[in-house]
Amino acid sequence: MKAAPLWWRSFTSRLTPRRSLRVLNGDTLPATLPSRDLVLMRDDGDDWSVGFQCPCGCGQRLEMMVLKGVRPRWDITTDNRGHPTLHPSVWLRAGCRSHFWVRRGKIVWCE
Ligand SMILES: [Zn+2]
Numbered sequence: 001m002k003a004a005p006l007w008w009r010s011f012t013s014r015l016t017p018r019r020s021l022r023v024l025n026g027d028t029l030p031a032t033l034p035s036r037d038l039v040l041m042r043d044d045g046d047d048w049s050v051g052f053q054c055p056c057g058c059g060q061r062l063e064m065m066v067l068k069g070v071r072p073r074w075d076i077t078t079d080n081r082g083h084p085t086l087h088p089s090v091w092l093r094a095g096c097r098s099h100f101w102v103r104r105g106k107i108v109w110c111e
Contacts, residue, residue: 003056003096009109013055018105021050021076021084033061038084038102040066040076050076050086055107058096079104 003009020037024030027043029051038052048067054060064074064086075087083105091099091110099110 003058003098006109006111009056009107013107013109018081018083019052019102019107020082020105021078029061029063038076038086040084047076050074050084054092054096054098055100056096056098058098060092060095062090062092064090 016036021040022034022037023040023042025042027041027048029039029041029049033039033051033053035053038050040047041049041051046067048065050064050066052062054062064076065072066074066076074090077085077087079085084102085104086102089099089101089110101108101110
């Protein structure tokens with residue numbers, strides 16, 4: 001599926017509610033990811049990955065490693081309302097080639 005134009009993605013990102021972070025215990029992402037929210041997988045008390053569906057709508061499952069020591073890895077933080085921020089940005093080299101930040105539950109699209 002072709003991604004929506006950047007201006008449309010930025011527009012809808014501003015209008016739609018912030019995404020939340022759901023914490024699940026286990027060592028594999030669920031077969032079905034939420035349509036908008038991010039899922040943090042925690043195993044034995046260690047946060048190890050964040051999964052979500054590509055926000056462009058292409059249907060791709062994304063998994064960002066947050067476990068200490070792995071590369072590449074991302075930092076995931078939440079604000080006091082549970083809205084997640086991912087650092088650094090997510091840049092897909094294949095498929096839809098989306099490039100975006102997740103900041104306090106909002107998708108911030110890059111060119
Ligand atoms: Zn995509």
